[in-house]
Amino acid sequence: MNDSKIAVRYAKALFLSAKEKKVLDKVHNDVVFVLDICRQVSELMDLFHSPIIPASKKKVIVREVFRPDVNKLTLNFLDLIILNKRETFIPDIARRFISVYKKHKGITSATLTTATPVDREVRNRIIDLIDKAYKTKVDLAGKVEESLIGGFVLRIEDHLLNASVSSELKKIKRELTGKY
Structure with missing residues (x-):
C-alpha cells in the first residue's frame, strides 16, 4: 500500500470516530497541536523513525508529551498508529485529517x-x-x-x-x- 493511501485511511478513520463520538472539533485541535509539535521538535520525528526504540517505549513517550493536552480518543489513536508501526506517517495523517475536517466544515x-x-x-x-x-x-x-x-x-x-x-x-x- 502506498504512503498516501495509508495516511488517508488513518485520517478518515480518526475523522469518522471523532464525528461519531461528537468530539470532532476537539480532535481537530489536537491534530493541529500534534502536527505543530512534530514540525517543531525534530527529536520526536527521530523517535518515530528509530527502528531501535521499541513501540512500547514510543507509546510511553508520546503519552508523556501529549497526555495533558489532548483528548483520550486522540491519545488512543496515536497508540494504535504506533502499535501498527505507522508512526512515521503521523504528520501526513495529521495533514490529511485537517484536509478532511476542512472539507466537512466547508x-x-x-x-x-x-x-x-x-x-x-x-x-x-x-x-x-x-x-x-x-x-x-x-x-x-x-x-x-x-x-x-x-x-x-x-x-x-x-x-x-x-x-x-x-x-x-x-x-x-x-x-x-x-x-x-
Whole structure:
C-alpha cells in the first residue's frame, strides 16, 4: 500500500470516530497541536523513525508529551498508529485529517505569499473577496518571500494567481531573450 493511501485511511478513520463520538472539533485541535509539535521538535520525528526504540517505549513517550493536552480518543489513536508501526506517517495523517475536517466544515484553504507582511485590513479584504467568490469560509495562511520583490501570489486550493513583480520580470526576460 502506498504512503498516501495509508495516511488517508488513518485520517478518515480518526475523522469518522471523532464525528461519531461528537468530539470532532476537539480532535481537530489536537491534530493541529500534534502536527505543530512534530514540525517543531525534530527529536520526536527521530523517535518515530528509530527502528531501535521499541513501540512500547514510543507509546510511553508520546503519552508523556501529549497526555495533558489532548483528548483520550486522540491519545488512543496515536497508540494504535504506533502499535501498527505507522508512526512515521503521523504528520501526513495529521495533514490529511485537517484536509478532511476542512472539507466537512466547508472551509477553503488559501495561501497568500507576499514580499512584505500584509496588514490585518488587507488580509481581511482578501478573505472577504475569496468568501464571496467561493461562497465558503476561508482559512488564509500568509507567507513572506522577499524574492517576489512586490505583488503577491495567491493559491486557493488548486488555483494559482501569480501577480508578483518577479514573475512579471521573468516573463519580460523570456520575451527579450526569445526563450519560451
